[in-house]
Each structure stands twice: as structure tokens, then as C-alpha cells.
Amino acid sequence: MQVIQQTLERPVWLDGRAVALLLAASLTTMANATISPALPGLERLFAADPNAAMLTRLLVPAPSLSVALFAPFAGLAVDRFGRRLLLLWGVILFAVAGCAGLVLPDLPSIFISRLVLGVAVALIMTAQTALVGDYFSGDRRSAMTGLQISARNFGGLVFISLAGWVAAMSPRWPFAIYGLALVFLPLMWMVIVDPPRRLQATDAKATSDAAGHPSWVVLLSLLVLLQALTNMIFFVMPTQMSFFLDAKGYDAAMMTGAILGTVMLSGGSFALIYPRVQRVTGYAGIFLIGYAAMALGFLLLLLAETTPTLFAAAASIGAGYALVSPSFVALTLNLAPLRRRGLSGGVLTASIFIGQFISPLLVTPLIARHGYGALFGATALLLAAMAIAAGAAGAAARARRRPSEG
Incomplete structure (x- = not known):
């Protein structure tokens, strides 16, 4: 008990x-984008393959497809076999599948290794989400969900920058970056433990946190749909920005890296203040602010005539996305019963990658028919409507509380 109390303090x-x-x-x-700088080199390396152009472009989204399909099953496994085991095996599989591109002889085998990498990501993300719910509650849980988004943004910035440097030496070398996962493994092995099942069973009868919300399935379904929509919108940035910048006459490769770097830096920074903002505004308020910031960013893209405006748009979109993203995890952990945290985390994880996978399929035809202006304008209007809906939901909740408080 003394150790637990010290940990809590x-x-x-x-x-x-x-x-x-x-x-x-x-x-x-790291999973998807780390090899992006190596794609042109890989296409040249395997130029003898008649499908080289197509396969190299599929290497980046391939893990997303696996995560979307496998994450719910990974969640069930996490609930059945324990969080620690699946997390550790996920990290080991991540390193092996990620590094496989160093030695595999052709693009089809590398593509298969990327699908396996997605399975590893599904194991890691679902186990990690469940463990955040097991270990932390209240303000500490909110702090962890914000720190997760910061870790993803800052980690992505470091790994992609490193990949760009080593890809200049060899298109295969970025695959070696996945081996860094093994450096993290000893710490995970030492400190990650599953909560005692006997303790879980006792607490489940005594605490609402273990029992979950009575309507958790319906509410989680709504959260999953909203997160898929949010990620579908956000993924316009990495999938379409290079083409947009090229159409405006910029050096697409250099400017895309700078713009996406701005998104990551802004997102990582604003995710650090997520717990404070959430405590002040509540969940409805955080969605209002986040979606409003994203709407402003896409409006700035629509109106952008100068380079500073483009960077301001990227910073606004990154900040807004970083503010709303932790709330999906926090609300899921608050709603789901303890015995279903793995499954809930798996479904939530799948929704992220489903949104990412759908985004270019829906957006590319829209751009071809109506242009970037229509895309950015419609996206800004949709996000503004989402912000207004969040504000209205928050106002309605406060109005319902007032009579009971009186």
C-alpha cells in the first residue's frame, strides 16, 4: 500500500x-511514415519489378490496413491473455517485421512484412490503451492521454528526420530504425505488469470505473465514428499536402517536410497542455476548441497566398487535432468496463486507421472534380459545424445540471 501511495503522489x-x-x-x-523518404530509392532499387511503382506507394499505408482489420481481435486477446504479454510480443514483432526490409529480396515480400508490422502496431496500441486505464485515473489519466499524443508527434518528428538522413545513404537503411523498439524493450519488461485479476474482480463490484457506463456500447460506437471522421479529415494533410504545394509552385518535397514538421511540433506542444485545458473546459469544451482550431487551419489553407499563412494553417490544424485526440482515449477508458478495456481500445484503434485509409479514397476524387479550394472550404465548414455541435452539447449538459444543483 505504501508503494502504491508513493506512486500515486x-x-x-x-x-x-x-x-x-x-x-x-x-x-x-514510426510504423507508417518512417520509410517515406526511401520510397523513390526503393522504386529505383526494384525497377525490374513491373509493379514497382504501385507496390512502393502501398508500403506506407499497408500497416494501417492491418491495424484496421486486426485491432479488435488484438483487443479481445489483450482482455483474455493479459496486457503485458501482448505488449511485449507486439514490440518484438514490431522490430522484426520493421527491420525485415533490410534483407528481404523483393517488393512483394517487403509489402507482406509491412502487413505484419500492422499486426504488431495493433497489439501495442490496444495493450497500451488498456494499461493506461489500468494504471491511471482522473487527472493522471488525462495527463497520460495528452502525453501520448505528444510522444507520437515528437517521436514521429525524430524518426522521420532520421529516416530522411539515412535514406540518402541507402533506401534500405530506414528499415533499421524499427530496431530501436528493442532498445525500449528492457524498460517495458521491468516496469509493465498486469493488474492482479483478483483485485480487478473485487474492485469491479465496488467501483463504477470497473463497471463502466450503463450505455457504454452505444456511446463508444459514437466515439468510434467521430474518431474515424476526425482522422479522415486530418489525414488530408499527409496525403494531399505535397500535391497541393506542387500545384501552387513550391518545391513540394522540401515544403511538405516543413509543413508536416510544423503540424507535429504544434501538435506535440499543445498536447502537453491538454490536461489543463480539459480541466477548465470539460470534454465538450475541448472538442469545441480543437475542431474550431482545425476549421481555422483549413480556412487558412483555402485563403493562403503566402508561405507564412501556410505554416499558420499547419500549426492550427496540428494544435486542434492534438487537443481532440486524447479525449477519445480518455472517454473510452471512462466509459468501458475494466474487463472490456482491451476490446474497446482495439475498436478505437481500428477507427483511427480506418479513417486514415478511407481519407485518400474519398478526398482524391473530390479534388479531381472540384479542386483544392472546394476541399478546404467544405472541410472548414464541416469542422465548424462539429465545433458548434460540441459547444451546444456542452451548454445542454450544463443546463441539465443547474436544476439538480439548485
């Missing part, structure tokens, strides 16, 4: 378990 970022989970969070951003 420490700042969350000094907790070894939190550090391990944040390192795991940084891996999930």
Missing part, C-alpha cells in the same frame, strides 16, 4: 510505467 511523467507506455506510443507513429 509522483508526477505522472516520473512513473516508470508511464515512461514505458510513452515509448510504446512513439513507436506507433
Whole structure:
């Protein structure tokens, strides 16, 4: 009991378990985009393959497809076999599948390894989400969900920058970056433990946190749909920005890196203040602010005539996305019963990657027919409507509380 009390009194970022989970969070951003700088080199390396152009472009989104399909099953496994086991095996599989591109002889085999990498990401993300719910509650849980988004943004910035540097030496070398997961493994092995099942069973009868919300299935379904929509909108940035900048006459490769770097820096920074903002505004308020910021960003893209405006748009979109994203995890952990946290985390994880996968399929035809202006304008209007809806929901909740308080 004394050890538990001391753990509770420490700042969350000094907790070894939190550090391990944040390192795991940084891996999930590494999964897709780390090899992006190597794609042209890989296409030249395997030029003899008649499908080289198509396969190289599928290497980046391939893990997303696996995560979307496998994450719910990973969640069931996390609930059945324990969080620790699945997290550790997920990290090991992540390193092996990620590094496989160093030695695999052709693009089809590398593509298969990328699908396996997605399975590893699903295991890591679902186990990590469940463990955040097991280890932390209240303000500490809010702090952890914000720190996760920061870890993903800052980790992505470091890994992608490193990949760009080593890709200049060889298109295969970025695959070696996935081996960094093994450096994180010893800390995870030492500090990550599953909560005692006997304790879980006792607490389940005594606490609402273990029992979950009576309507958790319906509310989680709404959260999953909203998160898929949010990620579908956000993924316009990495999938369409290079083409938009090229159409405006910029050096697309250099400017895209700078713009996406701004998104990550802004997102990582604003995610750090998420707990404070959420405490002041509540969940409805955080969605209002976040979606309003994203709407402003897309409006600035619509109106952008200068380079500073483009960077301001990127910063606004990154900040807004970083403010809303932690709330999906926090609300899911608050709603779901303890025995279903793995499944809930798996479904929530799947919704992220489903949104990412759908985004270019829906957006590319819209751009071809109506242009970037129509895309950015419609997106800004949709996000503004989402912000207004969040504000109205918050106002209605406050109005319902007033009579009971009186």
C-alpha cells in the first residue's frame, strides 16, 4: 500500500510505467511514415519489378490496413491473455517485421512484412490503451492521454528526420530504425505488469470505473465514428499536402517536410497542455476548441497566398487535432468496463486507421472534380459545424445540471 501511495503522489511523467507506455506510443507513429523518404530509392532499387511503382506507394499505408482489420481481435486477446504479454510480443514483432526490409529480396515480400508490422502496431496500441486505464485515473489519466499524443508527434518528428538522413545513404537503411523498439524493450519488461485479476474482480463490484457506463456500447460506437471522421479529415494533410504545394509552385518535397514538421511540433506542444485545458473546459469544451482550431487551419489553407499563412494553417490544424485526440482515449477508458478495456481500445484503434485509409479514397476524387479550394472550404465548414455541435452539447449538459444543483 505504501508503494502504491508513493506512486500515486509522483508526477505522472516520473512513473516508470508511464515512461514505458510513452515509448510504446512513439513507436506507433514510426510504423507508417518512417520509410517515406526511401520510397523513390526503393522504386529505383526494384525497377525490374513491373509493379514497382504501385507496390512502393502501398508500403506506407499497408500497416494501417492491418491495424484496421486486426485491432479488435488484438483487443479481445489483450482482455483474455493479459496486457503485458501482448505488449511485449507486439514490440518484438514490431522490430522484426520493421527491420525485415533490410534483407528481404523483393517488393512483394517487403509489402507482406509491412502487413505484419500492422499486426504488431495493433497489439501495442490496444495493450497500451488498456494499461493506461489500468494504471491511471482522473487527472493522471488525462495527463497520460495528452502525453501520448505528444510522444507520437515528437517521436514521429525524430524518426522521420532520421529516416530522411539515412535514406540518402541507402533506401534500405530506414528499415533499421524499427530496431530501436528493442532498445525500449528492457524498460517495458521491468516496469509493465498486469493488474492482479483478483483485485480487478473485487474492485469491479465496488467501483463504477470497473463497471463502466450503463450505455457504454452505444456511446463508444459514437466515439468510434467521430474518431474515424476526425482522422479522415486530418489525414488530408499527409496525403494531399505535397500535391497541393506542387500545384501552387513550391518545391513540394522540401515544403511538405516543413509543413508536416510544423503540424507535429504544434501538435506535440499543445498536447502537453491538454490536461489543463480539459480541466477548465470539460470534454465538450475541448472538442469545441480543437475542431474550431482545425476549421481555422483549413480556412487558412483555402485563403493562403503566402508561405507564412501556410505554416499558420499547419500549426492550427496540428494544435486542434492534438487537443481532440486524447479525449477519445480518455472517454473510452471512462466509459468501458475494466474487463472490456482491451476490446474497446482495439475498436478505437481500428477507427483511427480506418479513417486514415478511407481519407485518400474519398478526398482524391473530390479534388479531381472540384479542386483544392472546394476541399478546404467544405472541410472548414464541416469542422465548424462539429465545433458548434460540441459547444451546444456542452451548454445542454450544463443546463441539465443547474436544476439538480439548485
